[in-house]
Amino acid sequence: MKKRGPHQPLTAEEKQYYDNMPDKTNFLKNDYYALKQGNGYTSPPSSMPAHELKMLKEYMHQRNTKHLGDSLPEKKKTIVLIRFLKEKRNQQVKVRVKQKDQVIDLLGRVSAVGRDFVAITTVTERYWLPYSCVESANVPYGVPDMPNSHQQVVYDEELRRKLLMNFSTTVLNQDVLKRQFYEESLVVHLQAWKGTKVKVYTKDGEFKGKISTIDWKALSLKSSEGEKMIPLGEIQGIKRSTPFLMLSHFADWVSEKVTGVRRR
Template sequence: MDRANIFHISQHNKKRGKLLTLRKFFKAKRNQQVEVYFSIGTESHYKQGKVSTVGRDFVMLTNLKERVWIPYTVIESANIVYGIPTFSNTHQHYLYDNNLRAKLLRQFGETVSKRDNLKQQFFEETLQTNLNTWKDTWVNIWFDEKVKKLGKISSSEENLTITMLGKKEEIAFEEINYIETIRWFSLFSYGFKHYKNKRTAT
């Protein structure tokens, strides 16, 4: 019945049907390895990683090197990784202790807000609300295949605010095509190049 409903929605609204299909797929593969094909501008890209967070309008993947945020609007397709076995959804194997059960019944909001895994179970975060929990994280943000911004997440309210060398810049969420965390070595290299160019100019 669920599949039939998604198919019916897709016939009348392809954009909405695609979003629901992707969300359902990633929820079923939470904490498992997937491969995602997506586009930034006119260029196609590929990313493989573990499904860490499934939001209302994005998915977060993690691997040994980085953490990435991919909006559903740029995703072309998503699959399980060939050669890696699939497992049943992790929520089927949760151990519910009486203490947690009592807290959920009596202090639902406070209990859920303190645990990311519970927030993902009960609420569908948007990219905006999720990035708000990653303040002071250094990221690269892609707008298209040629334009990207580097900075530290400062706030995530009406727009995403990043800080770089003491300067703040606001970015509209609808302009974001892809976000990835930056490794310290890459950040150091960027700072060294900026310092070198500044000295050359003077």
């Protein structure tokens, strides 16, 4: 048979050849319709059915992660956490975090997975948690476990073409793609949050203020009491309150004022 290019749909001769095959899995049945429409960018990766190939890939990734962690025991915790949390991006997780002398549980959505931190978002707060302070992470009981490495990103034909032809420029121009393909450090990630009011947790206490500057040594918080420099290695967590929480505080304040007026 005449060899078919990766971008060309199947010819009538190739389709007839496929229809007459007794064992169509050898002809990559799962890729047939995509190839027929001319949507394939490369040759099919395997002769396995799509479901079997997906299971094999997941198994290979898990084994590779385990071997890599065993080879680098000092980095095993970070490697495994990154692997797990990337699969749960935009999903609910339960993270057990060490703060001061106690361990607390946080339930929220994984919004960002970095090189040395994870960002967890709830209805009222956003947390930045260094991996060094994360004891464990798991999917809460009763929440569907839906592993997916590219959640909430729509890859249309135009975007696929740009990623193939001009990967670096396309990714660097979109923050969503940047977080998908690159692992930002906490220092780089917080550059975009300068001027944001946060609460920083350390083993020595809690500090409030607006993020002024941050580098590889320390985080600077500015408040009415002055400027506070917090060494980066001492940070056990950072919390930012969202407008929803501020709105609830405002409602409580109004309620107290109304109650006071009525008593008078």
